[in-house]
Amino acid sequence: MQLSEIKNIFHKELLELYPKEEIDSFFYQSIEHFLKLERFVLVMQPNLALTKDEERPLFETLARLNQEEPLQYIFGRAYFMDLTLKVNGNTLIPRPETEELVQWIISETKNHKPQIRILDIGTGSGCIAISLAKAFPKAKVYALDISKEALQIAKENAVSNGVFIEFIQADILNFNLDLTFDIVVSNPPYVRELEKKKIQNNVKKHEPEIALFVPDNDPLLFYKAIGEFANSNLGEKGNLYLEINQYLGSETKSLLENQNFIKIEVKKDIFENNRMLKCQKMD
Ligand code: GLN
Numbered sequence: 001m002q003l004s005e006i007k008n009i010f011h012k013e014l015l016e017l018y019p020k021e022e023i024d025s026f027f028y029q030s031i032e033h034f035l036k037l038e039r040f041v042l043v044m045q046p047n048l049a050l051t052k053d054e055e056r057p058l059f060e061t062l063a064r065l066n067q068e069e070p071l072q073y074i075f076g077r078a079y080f081m082d083l084t085l086k087v088n089g090n091t092l093i094p095r096p097e098t099e100e101l102v103q104w105i106i107s108e109t110k111n112h113k114p115q116i117r118i119l120d121i122g123t124g125s126g127c128i129a130i131s132l133a134k135a136f137p138k139a140k141v142y143a144l145d146i147s148k149e150a151l152q153i154a155k156e157n158a159v160s161n162g163v164f165i166e167f168i169q170a171d172i173l174n175f176n177l178d179l180t181f182d183i184v185v186s187n188p189p190y191v192r193e194l195e196k197k198k199i200q201n202n203v204k205k206h207e208p209e210i211a212l213f214v215p216d217n218d219p220l221l222f223y224k225a226i227g228e229f230a231n232s233n234l235g236e237k238g239n240l241y242l243e244i245n246q247y248l249g250s251e252t253k254s255l256l257e258n259q260n261f262i263k264i265e266v267k268k269d270i271f272e273n274n275r276m277l278k279c280q281k282m283d
Pocket residue numbers: 095097187188189190191203211212213243
């Protein structure tokens with residue numbers, strides 16, 4: 001079949017689900033990803049014909065897009081900071097907000113002693129832990145997740161990005177460790193069930209629920225557990241960095257105040273939402 005015909009089929013089949021520009025972008029990204037063809041090929045060779053083998057991944061992609069599956073899962077990779085990461089349905093697709101959290105940590109940790117110890121709680125694809133391990137080559141980085149499947153992906157990502165990370169499979173709601181850290185960081189689940197209707201289908205249908213949702217009657221359960229853990233496992237002047245629910249900024253801050261953290265700072269993301277929090281363990 002000719003490339004231009006396949007493009008038309010993408011448009012016809014996806015018309016009701018996505019805007020035209022997005023369908024164009026899906027198509028061009030797919031031919032680039034699977035066939036290494038750049039988008040101008042359609043201008044240069046409008047009648048370019050593909051073999052059955054070349055067509056197959058494009059039609060598989062189309063079927064998955066029809067199920068509103070994110071392109072990152074279809075291709076099995078996502079970008080975060082300057083990293084390329086493997087992702088699948090067991091890991092969240094890393095978000096730009098989380099890049100902002102990592103950038104905040106990096107900018108504030110510049111003059112720290114080099115051999116710092118860092119723990120990332122709920123690492124998923126490993127995006128936070130791996131970026132920090134790259135930024136602080138002498139640091140000892142630990143990353144924890146409850147999901148064996150996510151840890152498998154995070155391990156592959158650590159290897160492919162050339163960093164060493166100590167992975168721990170555990171449930172932070174029920175976890176103790178005999179180690180102290182300079183930095184504890186987490187992007188835990190924080191979306192309330194009541195916010196589900198605001199969430200796009202591609203997220204709801206395909207991203208791992210255990211990484212996203214919390215009960216309406218106890219939305220800060222992970223923050224409470226992480227705060228307790230950080231209280232006993234942060235060293236002197238150790239910092240806790242959190243990605244937070246934009247609607248629960250003041251509640252999250254009060255929780256950490258009640259856990260005796262000091263210097264609590266809530267920071268907005270580029271969309272002006274309260275998205276990050278930093279605090280320090282009391283001396
Ligand atoms: N920011 C993510 C979203 O809105 C949620 C991440 C999380 O729950 N930790 O989909």
